[in-house]
Amino acid sequence: MLRKKRLDIYILIMKGDYPMVRNENLELEKEQSRMDHVVSVIDKEIERLAYEYTEKLERQKELLKESSSIKINNSSNEAMWESSGELREFEQNLVIKSNELNQVQNRRAVLEKMQEDPYFGRIDYHNVNEKEEEQIYVGIGSLFDKEENLIVDWRAPISALYYEGNVGDRVKLRFGEHIEAFEVDLKRQFRVRNATITGMIDTDNVMGDPYLLEVLESSSSNLMGPVIATLQKEQNRIVRESTSKNVLIQGVAGSGKTVVMMQKIAYLLYAYRNFLKAEDILLFSPNRIFQAYISQVLPSLGEWDVAGNTFSQFITRRLPSFSLKRSDVGAASSYGAVKGSLPFYDALQRYSRLLKKKHLKFRDIVLHDEVLISKEEIEYYYETIHSQGSLAAKLEILRVQLLQKLEILKEEAVDAEWVDEELQHLSAASMHQFERQTHDITKMEGNIRKEIVAKAFLTVEKKINSQSHIRFLAQYIHFLRVIPQLINLEEFNVSKDDWQEHVKEVVEMLKEKEFSMEDMTAYYALLLQMKGIMQQNSYQYICIDEIQDITPFQLKLLKDLYPRAKYVMAGDLNQNIWQNRLSNQELHQIFKEEEIESHLLLTSYRSTREIMAFADQFASLPERTAKPIRSREKPAVFYANQTDFSEKIRQTILSRIEKGERIAFLSPTIKGAESFASYLDDWNIDYQKIYDENDFLNKQVILMPISLAKGLEFDVAIGLGTDEILKGLSKESYQQIWYTIFSRAMHQLYLVVSNEQTELLKGIDPSTYLHGQETIEVEGGSSNLNK
Template sequence: MLNGTEAEERRYLEIILKKLRQALEKIDEKISTSYREVIQAKKYMWENMAAIDPAERAANRVDVSLAIDFGEKAVDKRRKIHKLIQSPYFGRVDFIGDNEAEAKPFYIGVHSFAEDNGHENLIYDWRSPVSGIFYDFGVGKAYYTSPSGLVNGEIRRKRQYKIKDGTMEYMLESSLNINDDVLQKELSRTTDEKMKNIVATIQKEQNTIIRNETSNVLIIQGVAGSGKTSIALHRVAFLLYRFKDTLTSRNVLILSPNKVFSDYISNVLPELGEEPIAEASLEELAARELAGVCKFQTFSQQVSELLDTADDAMIQRMKYKASPNFVNELDSFLEHIDSQYYVPADISIDSVFISQDELLRSFQATKGMPLKQRLDKTASVIAAGKRDADGQKLTPSTTRKVKSAIAKMLPFQNVISLYKQFYLDIGKPEMFQWKRAKTLEYADVFPLIYMKNYFEGTTSYEDMKHLVVDEMQDYTPVQYAVLSKLFPCKKTILGDGGQSVNPYTSSSLAEIRNAFPKRTSSSFSRAIVRPFKFRISHKK
């Protein structure tokens, strides 16, 4: 058996470290060469600009771009090798497939590593399929899913290591999934408030959550200190690795109430080999959506006002707009706008006649588009298809008159007037109050954005393919409804359902789940997290 004793393991570590250092030297040389090539190419172009023909200039630009791209990839590889030199691996699992003659050792680290001329990895990334058996199984029968299918076999040995600054501090044999001794040692080493990566101590239940690829919405619930945030970030790192051809850090957004979270997690993803991920707050999203529409009270201003005054009317407005039924009332109102408020009439302008029926048919043909866009589309289609008394296309002046007449068939010229009408329709006009001139109460911000999505559409977030929502209990059902519209992508949602900053606007777990569309084939998963113990339930 390869490296059966601790002494042999220490010698093997030195061999791996030597290979890593050699790889580092080679990559440094490649980076230097790439840098020199870029400088020389740019210098050549500058000095010979007048003499270079367009074809050569274009070819030179391509060469420079390729050299820069190669250099950036080399820099990223160098960063990973630097990390491995500090701690090449933390675990080993010896696995023999059912159709194999002998067990093969898999050393598991934060990144993978193979020699340039090697056909197999010397170190396997913790997110790779085979590494999953390190977390999910003890010694005995095991399996993992490879690109070619399920691989059944047996684990003959498991080991865990603590390697720091290239020195092995300890090595433990482990017949269990994750040895408690390792866990306790790692927990006792926490010396600051920065979150650490936990790849060496991930337990089976945690691994199930991290490697979940199928759930459109994964809800992780746990009290403070349960590890839910760390699990969520490791899940993001896994997904970036698993879907690296279609998912990058630029396609992921973390939605958090404050920047403390950002400071807290700032070093985790880089430690796991991923680029930092963009983070935003709900208020930043709201400011983007309502730019040019109106100003609004912030969440912190709302909380301060609640602490300073006992405004029962404001509390009632907040509680009403934070209720699950409020979203249903909004939907019901929007659903009937077509029939109640769009009432077309015959138009006769500059010898051009447009019938009521034609206006109605054209408008109904645009169903599914935002309301304002529907009117614009209806007006454009009708104007383009009409001819004047001489059989000519409409003049620009007549076209403008036709479009203006059609736009006026809807009594709402902006989303604010539409929002006010909602409260008149439901017989609760007192539920809408300006905080001050053209400034919304915070409770109105997301209902207005929800309505804006219907009225004129919203800012596109098509590049976002995964959304992480922190402190799930502090979001209202209408806020989740807005997130569902803005981000129709997969989501990881985490928080503590029993704790909220504002008791009047918190959401229960059931309310959060109900906020997402049921008509789709979305798969929901829920993980209840306690410190180092997880219970998972699934709902399709």
């Protein structure tokens, strides 16, 4: 492993109120030599695990070989029973062994991270009743050397002292049933690179602030980093404490909602490790770009196996034969609002109940182009079933009845002409097979006929089992058509005629097997009603980031599918860029009387005071004004109608590129982004267009719509708000869209508008921004942290 030479060690000298480490050099030497020792223990442990892994792998291979030699013995019932039991045991053994292999790999991965950065903090403390001083070092995983506890996992109960306690404070911690009080005597933070301490500070009362500012001042990256070392008290509490089954983490943009949610997942996996596994957690994020962005966070916290999902992945995986038509924010329609709403979900339930009586759409059951059971006949069977159960239960009875009917038809079919025909074309080999069974010609022909019929009817049987006698798509279209009788469309500002026109468009899309996200979700929900909703216990936790991006319909569907799971949700209703997505009231409606523990984070860690002061004027909830902790330059507005516009903005961007900053041109819509692309082409800037969530950010300069930049951050964000771009946008969507765009900027925000009369800046305090064309020098580097 690469180790840095001791020469470049330095102690972080903090100005102002932050106490330095006393006897720096001596202390530093001691700490470094401890760290060297710890790393040597880690090295040895990695070696040991590598050996253990190879051994386990070999054993696994042997087991696999052995299992292939086990055959089911069907000589007698007992023998068959015994041999299949043996096989099952083998399979279970294999699963256990491969889980063990995974655990070894995961532990190795944690240790490899710890080789570079073994721990980030030290706490000296004493139990108030005992006075004897103890010491812990806190890192992403625990490490023991014989009996000695070298590193304590940041999630261990005692590690809460690092986040909760200031020197001299009494901190009460809960250990299972009992509570103990501790006093913190020393809190030391380390900055470590390649196992070398490059900075060290003893913090007195302002936990982590010097490090925090240093971390926040650094440049952004394509991947989100972990923040365990600087997690703040208010964040730590949400991570560790939940008295309620469901948790809602709300907060201003950049307040660490995602960070806290990820940290909470890692914490839960640690705290409940005997009951909770990574596969018990279903994690949703708004799009795949965001998913890629946060993909490193859990591994950096010591957890590897939690898989992320977007809601569209969740649905499309369940309906693989359809494709999803993505929509632009600008195209967000009132129809989408109807279909994403709770009244629509409710309408679907009522419609399903109605289907128990009538309107079910059946198709003929056919064999060789001949109708075996006509749709009228199926309808008749359906009507004569008197079931008290659900729609799905009634359809299940129908399925069984159709199979029974099929049996009768099978018997009748034995003498059918098509069977005569197939009989004549039977191969000699098949004939011989039948001959072996019996020499009685009549019996043999009977057997052959039965076999031919059984084979032909097998496909029909399969179709009945998969309920393809029901025209599910036609049923969905019918549901859409009767919506005006089930919902008051006026509440959504949609006329009945417009709705029916819209249904025609859906029919056209369906001819191409294409669905909008809302339709696909509703179609899936209808299928569940018809096939049985199958409540699932497969997940213990459902974690949803950017909850405001999910529709009430989608959340209700999840809640009905996983009613017993605990929900951890993070989001910001101010960033609801898709109109008519989830509101607080709807959230509570969905969870009914279930308690939701709600948290509100107001400190903004991402953006500067100046950026948030500007952005907050676009937000709809003034009582939730952000409290940023850093200062830099004010946002600057560029006017596209001015002659020097192009040159000035180009110079500005180029100089920021030179500094290595990540820059995003953000438009409300894809169309808007595309309309700006020609400028970037003219300026000869090397940039990447991101119009699809399957793309990944891999350039320094990005052009993208805000829907795909949800949750992301950039050193510099440039909001694109020319009149042409504003044209397609509804006024109601303004607030959230612009707030979200502006709050993507960490250090500097620019805005491009058509001219000084722009609609966008009406009512915005002019002292909160500069005129871009007048700010020729790009300030960038100067930061006055402690303003």
